[in-house]
Structure formats: C-alpha cells, structure tokens
Amino acid sequence: MKKDLNAKLSRGALRTLDAFSGAMIDLLRAKPLTSISVNELCERSSYPRATFYNYFDDRDDLLAYCWIALSGKAKVGDLEAVEPRRRVDLALDMMADMLEDNAALLKEVLEHNPIDGPLFASMRAFITERSRDLMRTCVDRDRYSLPVELVADHYADILMLVLDWSYLRGHALTRPELHDYVHVLLEGVEHPRS
Incomplete structure (x- = not known):
C-alpha cells in the first residue's frame, strides 16, 4: 500500500480509503474477486483511476487493506x-x-x-x-x-x-x-x- 497506515491520515485520505474498501466489499458480496476490475472499483467508489493508484498498487493491494480495515x-x-x-x-x-x-x-x-x-x-x-x-x-x-x-x-x-x-x-x-x-x-x- 502506498499510504503509511502508521502515520496520521487526513480525513480526506480516510474517506478515500473507506470508499475504496467499501466498494471492494460491496462487489465481493455480488461477484468473485477474479471478476472485479480497477475500473469497477473506481466507478463504485466515485474516484478516478489516478486516485486509486495513488493509494494502491493493484486490486490485491486494496484487498490487503480491506483485511486491515475489517480487523481494525x-x-x-x-x-x-x-x-x-x-x-x-x-x-x-x-x-x-x-x-x-x-x-x-x-x-x-x-x-x-x-x-x-x-x-x-x-x-x-x-x-x-x-x-x-x-x-x-x-x-x-x-x-x-x-x-x-x-x-x-x-x-x-x-x-x-x-x-x-x-x-x-x-x-x-x-x-x-x-x-x-x-x-x-x-x-x-x-x-x-x-
């Protein structure tokens, strides 16, 4: 993940992380991980691809963050x-x-x-x-x-x-x-x- 989760994150960064993890979780409720694309995640979260890649390397990186968010x-x-x-x-x-x-x-x-x-x-x-x-x-x-x-x-x-x-x-x-x-x-x- 490109953001340091040990550092204090701004409210905007937290909103963005929540939006992407929420989009991933919503999509996982409806379809297999293998059929979820970055475009779909961006559309569902209402953020552009550039923002996605400012936070995550790829879809699997976002999934790893979802586990962190759920375990938090x-x-x-x-x-x-x-x-x-x-x-x-x-x-x-x-x-x-x-x-x-x-x-x-x-x-x-x-x-x-x-x-x-x-x-x-x-x-x-x-x-x-x-x-x-x-x-x-x-x-x-x-x-x-x-x-x-x-x-x-x-x-x-x-x-x-x-x-x-x-x-x-x-x-x-x-x-x-x-x-x-x-x-x-x-x-x-x-x-x-x-």
Whole structure:
C-alpha cells in the first residue's frame, strides 16, 4: 500500500480509503474477486483511476487493506502483559472475534468466491501474518530451546489451521473447543521434552 497506515491520515485520505474498501466489499458480496476490475472499483467508489493508484498498487493491494480495515474493528491488545500460558488463547480469541464480527460478510462472500481461491488465500495469509506478529512479540523466550521466530510461526500456523477449520470449512466449534483443538495441536511445543 502506498499510504503509511502508521502515520496520521487526513480525513480526506480516510474517506478515500473507506470508499475504496467499501466498494471492494460491496462487489465481493455480488461477484468473485477474479471478476472485479480497477475500473469497477473506481466507478463504485466515485474516484478516478489516478486516485486509486495513488493509494494502491493493484486490486490485491486494496484487498490487503480491506483485511486491515475489517480487523481494525477487533481490538488487538498487548499480549506481553498477559500470563505466558494465556497468550495463545488471547491471540486465538482476537482472530476468532474478527471472523465472528464479520460472519455475515464472510457468508455472502463465500457464495461467490471459492474457499480455495485467491480471495480466501489472501485472508488466510493476512490472519496468519497477524497471528505471527502477535506471537513474535510475546513468546516466552526462556521457555523454549527452539528459535523464538520458529515457535511463533508454529503457533500462528496452528491458530490459522483451527480458525480455517471452524470458520471457513464449516466445522463450527465453540470457543472452548477452539482452545482445546489449538492446545492439543500445540502439545509438543507446549510441553517440550526435558
């Protein structure tokens, strides 16, 4: 993305980002990602192509911003302040909250986009990377003999595996079941051999 989201954005820039992400989400409710063009996004958002390219490299770049915008509603807390054994549960809950808060949208989008297609590959990549970022900042470094980055990546992959299974593949799990599945799959890391 061409705009730095960590910098303070003007109201105009925020309106423009909202217009483009809203246009993308509206179109995804009605058709597959692969049939959405930049021209269509510009027409739907009432902005010219030049403005689109001032903000985004391409349609996929806008899609990545849409994940950021949708996840922004799910508040991500500071995991470092949480007891180490609860951090994975909290990270799982944050990602599950994002999916649950957008359940109606996901259902509509699933009608037009295959679960193994580019739209959901992009969403999985976003959630996995967000989980990795969360876990890298809070892995209890003294607890493992493995490199912290490897442990964080493993945790993030397991979180995405269970979230995908429950929310996208239709195996509805309760929160306690989500937590149980994650901890069973992490057992080898959670209880390392001495």
